[in-house]
Amino acid sequence: MDPRADPAAFLRAVFDRAVAVADPMRSLAAHLPPRPEGRVVVVGAGKASARMAEAVEAAWGRCEGLVITRYGHARPCKGIEVVEAAHPVPDQAGARATLRMLDLLGGLGESDFVLALISGGASALLCAPSTGVTLADKQAVNAALLASGAPIGSMNTVRKHLSRVKGGRLAAAAWPARMLALMISDVPGDDPAFIGSGPTVGDATTPSDARAILDRWRITVPDSVARALHEGGGVVPPGDARLSRAENRVIAAPAQSLAAAADLAQAAGCAVEILGDALEGEARHVAATQARLVLDRQAERRPGDPPLLILSGGELTVTRRGDGVGGPNAEFCLALAIALDGAPGIHALACDTDGVDGAAEVAGAVIGPDTLALATADAASLALASNDSHTLFRRIHAQIVTGPTLTNVNDFRAILIL
Structure with a gap:
């Protein structure tokens, strides 16, 4: 799969691989x-x-x-x-x-x-x-x-x-x-x-x-x-x-799933950077930190460089500030989109590997350079302020819905720089 041809589909494929290797039907019998x-x-x-x-x-x-x-x-x-x-x-x-x-x-x-x-x-x-x-x-x-x-x-x-x-x-x-x-x-x-x-x-x-x-x-x-x-x-x-x-x-464990996702990405011609499998913190703050890192990595790129996939796992949290419908993965994506402000060539996905982000039957979301334009910047800021990320991503058709995955190795985040 060429990540440049359909970045969102590529990100979904690496997420699906991360989930698949943690399926108990594949991992349990050996133990x-x-x-x-x-x-x-x-x-x-x-x-x-x-x-x-x-x-x-x-x-x-x-x-x-x-x-x-x-x-x-x-x-x-x-x-x-x-x-x-x-x-x-x-x-x-x-x-x-x-x-x-x-x-x-x-x-x-x-x-x-x-x-x-x-x-x-x-x-x-x-x-x-x-x-x-x-x-x-x-x-x-x-x-x-x-x-x-x-x-x-x-x-x-x-x-x-x-x-x-x-x-x-x-x-x-x-x-x-x-x-x-x-x-x-x-x-x-x-x-x-x-x-x-x-x-x-x-x-x-x-x-x-x-x-x-x-x-x-x-x-x-x-x-x-x-x-x-x-x-x-x-x-x-x-x-x-x-x-x-x-x-x-x-x-x-999360590390195994990140490694499997990295293998798939490398086979597709990507360079891979893994930030760790145990990241914690407020979702919007981690998103802001990763946005700065991503923009730095983009600025360092040279013509002909392969796509770069930045992976991380762990468990982020959300402090309830409003009465919206959201979860830490969707809130991470929303805060990341706001921080990137439409930067070209950057796509990202964040999902919970159990298929449930927060209390909603939604795994997470996917974003790209056009996310703020589709949502409007004002609507995105309002959704972040009211913890209403799921509602916003549903409106712009950017939710990831898997149904129950029947496993659970925590949050999965992937940022693709083309």
Whole structure:
């Protein structure tokens, strides 16, 4: 594919390649041991968990178990039950399924084996609030964190200390059974303790850490939440004996997807620069920084240079300033278009690899030199001010809509300089 012939189609192709290599049907089987003798129970949560369960049964045959995924992300399984629930704010369906999962694990013994399938989205889908905290209280805190602009690591720290299943407590519930947790990473740095809020990984943070995060982001919480964070006891510390039989393994990560995208681009004749797979920050600020970098790279180019593709991953955030419909990837694209101000020969795409940018059923957006002209500069500025990027890109037919991709290795950004 010649990137010059159709830049938008080329960018979509490299994004699709990044998603494809993270598909559990391609990546999971290599990490499965032979099926253990005795009782095997499969549990899991996340936007990719149903696809992961499908991949497990393709390799092992019919299995017993329960996984929780986002509405619309279910897959047909032979024996593993798939429950759909809400994301990014938990709902009653997720709460009921989580309690059933804990009950399923509660009676296991040393000779039993648990396979845990964890991917991004598990933080909301695994929902068992701390004693005294209601689902409504948990929903309010989740919604406030999502609107605050806090980084994902900070959000997960708070979630862990308000949960009976996160921060190692899922593994503790299965003890003394042996557990293997297979994970698809959607967090910067691929730390298993932060993937899905680490339900199978010990955690060294404290309730005071969670309280400090709430103070830092000026989040007011219900009295029940304040009491739970004062009393503590929300996580299992590293080294706890109940974690001694649990192994955690990341099977797909953003770096692998960026490398696959780079390979495709190089085969198409592009030079490639990868800025990293763990970028964080406010979407509009990261966009402004990358716009300056791109314009510098463009100024350095000489006649005959190949197209340059600049790739990055990570998880950006949005601080809610208005009541529009948007997400961090679309907001990145909108802020980038404004900062580039119609510079010729520059095209870009930013999408969430799970197909859901923010809470909208839209993966992200694509921009080019004509984006501001199509939208008008005033409309673009207004949309950015009100966090209404999805609405603007829908109007100019620049949205990327994939439907559920059944995997989740975080944000994907590609900027093409021709």
